[in-house]
Amino acid sequence: MAVSTSDQLPSPPDRPFGERLREAMDAHGPLCAGIDPHAALLSAWGLPDDIEGLDAFSRICVEAFAGEVACVKPQSAFFERFGSAGVAILERTLADLREVGTLTLLDVKRGDIGSTMGGYAQAYLGATAPLRADAITVSPYLGYGSLRPVLDLAAEQGRGVFVLALTSNPEGASVQHARLGAESVAGSVVAGVTADNAEAARAGRLGSVGMVVGATIGSAVADLGLDLAAADAPLLAPGIGAQGATAEDLREVFGAALGNVLASSSRDVLGAGPDVASLRERARDVAADLRTTLSTGGDAP
Numbered sequence: 001m002a003v004s005t006s007d008q009l010p011s012p013p014d015r016p017f018g019e020r021l022r023e024a025m026d027a028h029g030p031l032c033a034g035i036d037p038h039a040a041l042l043s044a045w046g047l048p049d050d051i052e053g054l055d056a057f058s059r060i061c062v063e064a065f066a067g068e069v070a071c072v073k074p075q076s077a078f079f080e081r082f083g084s085a086g087v088a089i090l091e092r093t094l095a096d097l098r099e100v101g102t103l104t105l106l107d108v109k110r111g112d113i114g115s116t117m118g119g120y121a122q123a124y125l126g127a128t129a130p131l132r133a134d135a136i137t138v139s140p141y142l143g144y145g146s147l148r149p150v151l152d153l154a155a156e157q158g159r160g161v162f163v164l165a166l167t168s169n170p171e172g173a174s175v176q177h178a179r180l181g182a183e184s185v186a187g188s189v190v191a192g193v194t195a196d197n198a199e200a201a202r203a204g205r206l207g208s209v210g211m212v213v214g215a216t217i218g219s220a221v222a223d224l225g226l227d228l229a230a231a232d233a234p235l236l237a238p239g240i241g242a243q244g245a246t247a248e249d250l251r252e253v254f255g256a257a258l259g260n261v262l263a264s265s266s267r268d269v270l271g272a273g274p275d276v277a278s279l280r281e282r283a284r285d286v287a288a289d290l291r292t293t294l295s296t297g298g299d300a301p
């Protein structure tokens with residue numbers, strides 16, 4: 001595990017998250033491999049549903065994914081269910097991936113009043129935060145502006161933020177498609193992200209403020225009249241595999257923004273474990289399939 005002391009401060013990433021993510025997607029394909037230690041998966045891997053099982057599961061995932069995929073997304077919930085011992089394993093998992101230079105996206109979906117968001121920013125994006133990741137997921141339903149402390153610290157630290165826009169679950173539409181006058185709730189998120197990425201866009205770079213747009217949402221982007229490509233944002237697309245979407249579905253969902261998609265898959269890839277080689281092979285195959293589908297399916301902005 002990486003050790004940090006006050007006279008040996010870890011240096012922040014040397015380049016913005018969007019730039020580092022683009023490079024990683026070019027090198028490994030547009031897959032974000034999820035680490036979601038569900039009780040059912042631990043059981044399928046022949047592991048106990050306890051802290052030892054969680055420890056073994058996480059080590060296998062790190063061994064299989066490190067240096068192989070563009071990004072790894074640990075789902076905090078499945079670590080938190082074991083209390084502080086589970087969080088310690090999450091901390092070590094993030095450190096192990098950081099050490100080999102594989103990008104981490106910590107899925108915590110935080111959303112609170114601005115002053116509290118400052119606390120979450122320090123918890124996950126601060127230079128010396130034990131749980132620091134290259135990026136985190138956040139929820140904008142206390143208002144996009146409440147995310148400002150997280151957006152500011154991420155920018156300062158060369159880290160990224162993925163804001164929920166159109167989630168993969170069927171219940172999401174009842175909130176996200178709702179209109180505030182002419183604009184949909186999702187549209188207001190797209191507008192906020194577009195503004196926050198404007199400087200990167202002017203420099204011809206992928207921005208560091210991303211959005212979460214599910215692979216399962218069909219024609220919603222078009223129906224709501226959203227221009228995702230203009231946001232120059234990394235677009236995290238969960239829903240491939242266990243939730244029923246396929247790489248092909250990404251074409252309809254993303255259209256001209258396909259070049260900025262980072263598709264995420266957890267259970268579908270993890271089902272290939274616990275053998276490290278099989279798990280690695282499955283991640284490579286899914287990434288290769290995604291690369292082919294995404295590079296032929298639309299016009300990268």
Ligand SMILES: O=C(O)c1cc(=O)[nH]c(=O)n1[C@@H]1O[C@H](COP(=O)(O)O)[C@@H](O)[C@H]1O
Pocket residue numbers: 034036075107137166167168169212213214238239240241242243264265266267268
């Ligand atoms: O932010 C996310 O990653 C996310 C957003 C969303 O809209 N839908 C969604 O499924 N997710 C997460 O993506 C993962 C999906 O897991 P699988 O369905 O097993 O691939 C879980 O960790 C979810 O919490």
